[in-house]
Amino acid sequence: GIQVEQSPPDLILQEGANSTLRCNFSDSVNNLQWFHQNPWGQLINLFYIPSGTKQNGRLSATTVATERYSLLYISSSQTTDSGVYFCATGLTGGGNKLTFGTGTQLKVEL
Amino acid sequence: DGGITQSPKYLFRKEGQNVTLSCEQNLNHDAMYWYRQDPGQGLRLIYYSQIVNDFQKGDIAEGYSVSREKKESFPLTVTSAQKNPTAFYLCASSHRGETQYFGPGTRLLVL
Numbered sequence: 001g002i003q004v005e006q007s008p009p010d011l012i013l014q015e016g017a018n019s020t021l022r023c024n025f026s027d028s029v030n031n032l033q034w035f036h037q038n039p040w041g042q043l044i045n046l047f048y049i050p051s052g053t054k055q056n057g058r059l060s061a062t063t064v065a066t067e068r069y070s071l072l073y074i075s076s077s078q079t080t081d082s083g084v085y086f087c088a089t090g091l092t093g094g095g096n097k098l099t100f101g102t103g104t105q106l107k108v109e110l
Numbered sequence: 111d112g113g114i115t116q117s118p119k120y121l122f123r124k125e126g127q128n129v130t131l132s133c134e135q136n137l138n139h140d141a142m143y144w145y146r147q148d149p150g151q152g153l154r155l156i157y158y159s160q161i162v163n164d165f166q167k168g169d170i171a172e173g174y175s176v177s178r179e180k181k182e183s184f185p186l187t188v189t190s191a192q193k194n195p196t197a198f199y200l201c202a203s204s205h206r207g208e209t210q211y212f213g214p215g216t217r218l219l220v221l
Contacts, residue, residue, distance in 0.1 A: 001169070004152075031207055041147075041198060043212040086152060088210075096141050096160055096207040097168065100152035 002027045006087055006101035013077050013108050021072040021104045023087030031090030031098065032063050034072050038083045046072070046085075077108045113137070114213035116201050121218045123188065123195060131186045131216045133201035141206065142184035146170060147198040147215075156199075159184055188218065196220050 003026040013019055023032075034046040047054050047061040049070065054061055058077075063070040074081055084105050088098040114135045123129045135142065141160045145153040155168030159178040173192025178184055184203075188195045198217050202210040 033210060035212075041200075041215045041217075043200065043202075045209050045211060048209040088153075090207065096143075096158060096204065097155060098143075098210065099169075100145075100154070102152045 002029070002089060002091055002099045004087060004089055004099050004101035006085075006104050008104060009102070010105045011107070013106065015077060015079060015108055015110050017077050017108075018073070018075045019077060019106070021074070021085055021087075021106075023070040023072070023089075023101055025068050025070075025087075025089045027068075027091055029065060029068075029089040029091060031096075032065075032070050033088045033098065034061055034070070035086045035088065036081075036083050037086065037103070043086070074106075077106075079108045079110065082106055082108050114201060114203055114211055116199075116213035116216050118216060119214070121216055122221050123218060124221050126190045128187055128189050129218070131188070131199055131201075131218070133184045133186065133213060134182055135184075135203040135211075135213075136182060137203055137205075137211065138181070139203035139205050139211075140181070141204045142178070143202040143204075143210065144168075144174075144176065144184070144186045145200045145202065147200060153200060156186065 060073045084103040088100045117132045143158040144156040157176045159165035175187045201213045204210045
């Protein structure tokens with residue numbers, strides 16, 4: 001099956017710093033999503049971005065499907081950004097199935 | 111409010127017991143999913159359903175069963191055949207294969 005790798009596995013930032021999270025995947029995909037899991041376990045969808053670039057406030061994401069990677073940018077980080085960020089992808093022709101990466105654990109400190 | 115609800119929030123299972131986790135959505139989504147998350151890990155797909163009365167196995171379906179009798183509901187049963195059921199279980203739904211929306215999860219513990 002498809003392999004999804006995220007980097008870095010852990011990241012500590014000072015409040016106000018910027019960061020880039022990376023997601024590499026092993027096969028052609030037509031579905032790529034970024035999620036944030038808060039400390040209570042709730043997953044929130046950040047972006048549905050199988051290709052191109054999207055922005056939502058301080059967050060933006062870019063997917064280059066032909067090169068099999070996606071990037072999530074966090075600008076002016078806040079303590080509420082802490083948690084785990086997951087990338088998940090679906091194979092072209094694979095129905096609605098998503099394969100999740102192991103996540104990037106982000107901690108934003110004052 | 112529209113959304114996905116899961117119950118209970120915590121569930122305790124005794125040896126040899128089957129337990130059922132509830133998942134309900136009022137988003138009018140056709141597709142629903144069940145995932146398992148172990149500590150420090152990503153999510154793994156257990157079962158998914160793209161339409162009422164139809165469902166498919168995911169990557170780790172052994173020891174689990176589901177039904178999809180109504181569009182709004184997708185209950186998951188953890189059977190006694192699942193030898194390591196302690197985990198965080200998350201239900202999601204989507205319109206076709208697009209953005210997935212998650213419920214708050216159920217934590218299952220074995221007594």
